[in-house]
Amino acid sequence: MAIQSETELYAPIKSFLERQGYVVRAEVKHCDLVAIRGDEPPVIIELKKSFTIPLLVQGLERMKLTEQVYVAFELPAKGRAPHRLRWDDISRLCRMLGLGVITVQFFQRKAPLVDIVCEPTPYTPRSNKRAALRIVNEFRERSGDYNIGGSTRQKLMTAYREKALHCVYLIKQHGPLSPKSLRELTGNSAVNGLLQKNYYRWFERKGRGIYDITLQGTAALSEYKHVLPGLTTLDNSQLPAQENS
Known part of the structure; x- marks a missing residue:
């Protein structure tokens, strides 16, 4: 009451x-x-x-x-x-x-x-160095500032989403690619896990060690086109020889 x-x-x-x-x-x-x-x-x-x-x-x-x-x-x-x-x-x-x-x-x-x-006792918060390092890494791995502070119930552009989007963009430009090629093109050593986990359902396996993009992946390129200029992109001449032929 x-x-x-x-x-x-x-x-x-x-x-x-x-x-x-x-x-x-x-x-x-x-x-x-x-x-x-x-x-x-x-x-x-x-x-x-x-x-x-x-x-x-x-x-x-x-x-x-x-x-x-x-x-x-x-x-x-x-x-x-x-x-x-x-x-x-x-x-x-x-x-x-x-x-x-x-x-x-x-x-x-x-x-x-x-x-x-x-009780009103003295309190000293314990620092969490691991969590602090994750913040710094997330900050540094983003290519730009694509979110609005204070947003709720909105899709956030995280470093992980950027890396996945970068792979989608490269496959769209060059056709189906292997994890090795994507790793070389993006400089991201964790590409294999990103493709296998396929969190956003943007990728599909087309053969042994070859990945293409889904309709959701194509739609993501349109939805996040404002992010693409900030991502590192390479042209066809920098593809591995066996996949550029």
Whole structure:
């Protein structure tokens, strides 16, 4: 059940903390909730009806006062993370910011359920050198910038698609070719796997070690004609002698 105001979060969170030995006060120096247990540093919790960027900004501001800062909001219906995110995404984001996360789930016939999704502990993301290298390689292997940033549900011109398109173009120009010839013409050592996998269904095997293009491959030349000028192309004189005769 959706709450009408963030003030509805206060009572269940206060009860939750009091059961852990905290003394809780509301609206202390503009902080929504402050809890102190003995001589421990204060815990500050900022309340909002839902997970928002302003809530994160508010939490970051409170980190000037203590390291124990949480952002709290209602658990959305069916327990799904807000904004089509995963709970792991929200937890990772808040941990990277040094913030803890508390959710409160409300029911019609039983007491609200308070859950600490993550604690406000220091977090250092681990770098993924292999993934970073894949980005650099993909960037360098593209012949140009053929996509629009932010596109969704669109066919992207990747380095792999460019390499396949290059093979289609060469076969269209020279007729059926062998993987060896295509490897020499394109400089792509992975041509064999590209032809055998045939991910886009652009190629068909015409004989032992000879490949032609399909109707889909011909259509791809028209669909991606704006990419062709950026690809490396060779003329007939550079074909292997046995296939140029």
